Amino acid sequence: xxxxxxxxxxxxxxxxxxxxxxxxxxxxxxxxxxxxxxxxxxxxxxxxxxxxxxxxxxxxxxxxxxxxxxxxxxxxxxxxxxxxxxxxxxxxxxxxxxxxxxxxxxxxxxxxxxxxxxxxxxxxxxxxxxxxxxxxxxxxxxxxxxxxxxxxxxxxxxxxxxxxxxxxxxxxxxxxxxxxxxxxxxxxxxxxxxxxxxxxxxxxxxxxxxxxxxxxxxxxxxxxxxxxxxxxxxxxxxxxxxxxxxxxxxxxxxx
Numbered sequence: 001x002x003x004x005x006x007x008x009x010x011x012x013x014x015x016x017x018x019x020x021x022x023x024x025x026x027x028x029x030x031x032x033x034x035x036x037x038x039x040x041x042x043x044x045x046x047x048x049x050x051x052x053x054x055x056x057x058x059x060x061x062x063x064x065x066x067x068x069x070x071x072x073x074x075x076x077x078x079x080x081x082x083x084x085x086x087x088x089x090x091x092x093x094x095x096x097x098x099x100x101x102x103x104x105x106x107x108x109x110x111x112x113x114x115x116x117x118x119x120x121x122x123x124x125x126x127x128x129x130x131x132x133x134x135x136x137x138x139x140x141x142x143x144x145x146x147x148x149x150x151x152x153x154x155x156x157x158x159x160x161x162x163x164x165x166x167x168x169x170x171x172x173x174x175x176x177x178x179x180x181x182x183x184x185x186x187x188x189x190x191x192x193x194x195x196x197x198x199x200x201x202x203x204x205x206x207x208x209x210x211x212x213x214x215x216x217x218x219x220x221x222x223x224x225x226x227x228x229x230x231x232x233x234x235x236x237x238x239x240x241x242x243x244x245x246x247x248x249x250x251x252x253x254x255x
Contacts, residue, residue: 002235003031008255009248010236011035011054013166013221016072017107018056033253039166040156041072043146045176048136050166051149052193052221053156055251061158068147068155073107075144080108082142083134087113090139092122110134110141111228126228149180153188162251164191164219168207169199181214190250195220195239197232217250218243 002010010032012024021036028034036056042049056062081096088094099112114129123129133140147155156163168177181189194207195218211218220243224235239247248255 003028005234005236007032007236009033009035009251009253011037013037013039013052013054015039015107015109016041016069016076019106033255035251035253037161038069040152041144041146042149042152044149044180045171047171048146049149049171049180051152051156051189052164052166052191052219053161054164054219055161055253056156057160059159061155061160065155065159072145072147076107076109079142079144080113083110083113083140086140086142087133090133092117092120092133092140094120111225113140114228149184149189150187153184157188162191162217163188164193164217165189166193166221167196167223168192168210169203174206174210178210178214181210181216185214185216191217191219193221194218195237195243197222197224197229197237217246219247 010024010028011034012020014020016038018036018038025034035054037052037054040051040053042051056065077100080099084094084096094113094116099116100108103112110130111126114123114126114134117123117129117133118125123132130138132138135141153163165177165180171177171180181192192207192211194204194211196203208218210216220237220239222232222235222237223229224232
């Protein structure tokens with residue numbers, strides 16, 4: 001889908017894994033620059049924070065990160081069973097085995113449970129599943145191991161990656177976003193996802209203002225999740241021309 005839209009730079013940022021990188025690079029071979037990356041789930045301010053990690057390179061740093069990610073992946077798989085147990089206490093019987101089987105070869109997550117809830121007729125769509133049961137702190141949510149932002153930055157930068165804050169609006173208030181960058185900008189949190197699949201121009205303008213104020217690199221991502229997020233219909237995002245060169249320089253790539 002990205003290739004059909006003549007994408008120039010592509011990075012698959014799946015949750016807590018870069019397992020799809022090799023396949024992506026093969027599909028897009030010769031068509032565009034493909035980076036190894038992921039969306040890393042962290043914990044700060046007693047809430048989930050997602051970091052977009054771009055340009056991971058093979059070496060000891062990546063090996064160390066893989067070891068930590070493998071542990072998180074095991075916890076994610078165990079989490080499916082714990083969520084199903086919580087759902088059972090709410091009167092919803094869901095077998096974790098077929099959910100895990102359907103996710104074979106990748107890291108399972110709450111969206112897989114959301115699909116199962118829709119298939120079982122408990123919810124009309126994945127959004128309702130999250131709103132009713134699976135949201136952070138929801139009645140069926142089960143906490144998992146998450147890296148602190150500082151630890152995440154140390155691990156990812158050791159693998160020569162660049163790091164951007166994903167969908168900053170989800171932190172709840174711009175002051176919290178600003179505080180995060182004040183604390184971690186000099187430790188490697190240098191980008192902010194100012195161009196996002198659901199953002200309007202005014203939304204982007206607000207984050208661009210913060211990027212200018214704090215000397216951050218504006219990045220762009222679609223947050224495409226297929227039919228789980230129907231209002232994001234394509235796996236690419238258009239970056240305005242003035243922001244292209246700074247991004248490429250930051251990532252150390254040429255397109």
